[in-house]
Amino acid sequence: MIYTITLNPSIDYVVELEELALGGLNRMKRDMKYPGGKGINVSRILNELEADNVAMGFVGGFTGQFIEERLKEHRMESNFIHIRKDTRINIKLKHGAETEINSQGPVIEPAEAEELLTRLAASLRQGDIVVLSGSVPPSLGEGYYNRCIQICKEQGAEFVIDTTGAALLEALPSRPLVIKPNHHELAELFQTEIRTRDELISYGRRLLGLGAQHVLISMAGEGALLLREEQVYHASVPPGQVKNSVGAGDSMIGGFVGTYARTGNAVEAFKMGTACGSATAFADDLADQEHIQQLYAKVQLQEL
Numbered sequence: 268m269i270y271t272i273t274l275n276p277s278i279d280y281v282v283e284l285e286e287l288a289l290g291g292l293n294r295m296k297r298d299m300k301y302p303g304g305k306g307i308n309v310s311r312i313l314n315e316l317e318a319d320n321v322a323m324g325f326v327g328g329f330t331g332q333f334i335e336e337r338l339k340e341h342r343m344e345s346n347f348i349h350i351r352k353d354t355r356i357n358i359k360l361k362h363g364a365e366t367e368i369n370s371q372g373p374v375i376e377p378a379e380a381e382e383l384l385t386r387l388a389a390s391l392r393q394g395d396i397v398v399l400s401g402s403v404p405p406s407l408g409e410g411y412y413n414r415c416i417q418i419c420k421e422q423g424a425e426f427v428i429d430t431t432g433a434a435l436l437e438a439l440p441s442r443p444l445v446i447k448p449n450h451h452e453l454a455e456l457f458q459t460e461i462r463t464r465d466e467l468i469s470y471g472r473r474l475l476g477l478g479a480q481h482v483l484i485s486m487a488g489e490g491a492l493l494l495r496e497e498q499v500y501h502a503s504v505p506p507g508q509v510k511n512s513v514g515a516g517d518s519m520i521g522g523f524v525g526t527y528a529r530t531g532n533a534v535e536a537f538k539m540g541t542a543c544g545s546a547t548a549f550a551d552d553l554a555d556q557e558h559i560q561q562l563y564a565k566v567q568l569q570e571l
């Protein structure tokens with residue numbers, strides 16, 4: 268089974284404006300609400316790929332209820348801890364450019380925090396995969412992901428972590444199945460500037476050396492790189508009109524994990540991850556099965 272953990276889910280409130288007048292009254296051209304948060308997005312893609320999964324994390328209040336209802340409508344399995352405070356609302360403003368305004372998220376009480384760890388430990392079996400994705404609400408403290416990873420190790424489960432900075436570096440010795448920094452995050456991680464593909468590969472290799480089993484480096488419209496052991500692959504993205512890049516990275520992780528869990532083939536998983544990322548970038552909401560399959564046939568892989 269695949270479990271996704273979203274410590275800080277959100278309603279993504281997508282607002283489209285013709286133009287943004289700061290300090291003035293703006294009227295929306297269109298607005299949409301989606302269940303969001305990185306792990307939930309991964310689960311939604313897994314669902315499109317018909318990969319069994321359970322979405323876990325914290326939800327609360329009317330906003331949390333909205334998320335649970337939407338997931339039920341998509342016939343998705345979830346096992347959320349219900350918290351006293353309201354799940355956050357994140358604003359995704361589209362006015363030519365995409366501007367994101369994310370909330371810090373609600374306070375999670377200590378008993379609620381412990382309950383998730385207990386449920387995770389009780390659910391996991393040898394060979395399961397746990398995807399840890401997104402920001403950690405400040406009240407949980409910095410070590411919370413480490414406690415989740417510890418539980419995965421104790422139960423013999425693989426884990427994937429999609430986070431940045433120190434939290435990512437700390438997780439590497441525990442051998443994550445895959446990590447997916449984008450090219451900017453990779454440069455930040457090593458506090459450097461990366462100018463060429465060779466430099467990307469060289470810094471990506473360092474992450475393998477530090478413990479990651481697979482490293483995906485996503486490069487938006489430039490496609491992505493997969494590094495594992497001695498091999499490096501590039502995937503080119505098919506042409507299309509970009510509508511929404513929010514969740515493209517999560518879609519890539521969903522595609523990779525869902526396919527890897529089914530086939531054990533990292534190269535095929537990489538191809539599917541790239542197709543899912545691009546299919547989301549070319550859609551208003553996250554990708555759907557039909558578009559993922561269409562793009563999968565068009566992704567070109569090259570061993571470097």
Ligand SMILES: Nc1ncnc2c1ncn2[C@@H]1O[C@H](COP(=O)(O)OP(=O)(O)OP(=O)(O)O)[C@@H](O)[C@H]1O
Binds near residue numbers: 485543
């Ligand atoms: N403009 C684009 N055109 C085609 N494919 C795209 C585009 N943007 C993203 N993708 C696809 O999605 C994958 C992940 O995108 P990206 O590198 O933007 O990840 P990310 O920064 O983690 O995304 P985000 O944080 O916006 O979800 C890319 O490798 C590519 O396959």
Ligand SMILES: O=P(O)(O)OC[C@@]1(O)O[C@H](CO)[C@@H](O)[C@@H]1O
Binds near residue numbers: 308
């Ligand atoms: O604030 P975080 O947890 O870092 O990111 C949350 C978020 O921006 O990530 C998803 C897209 O990747 C959105 O659904 C959601 O709003």
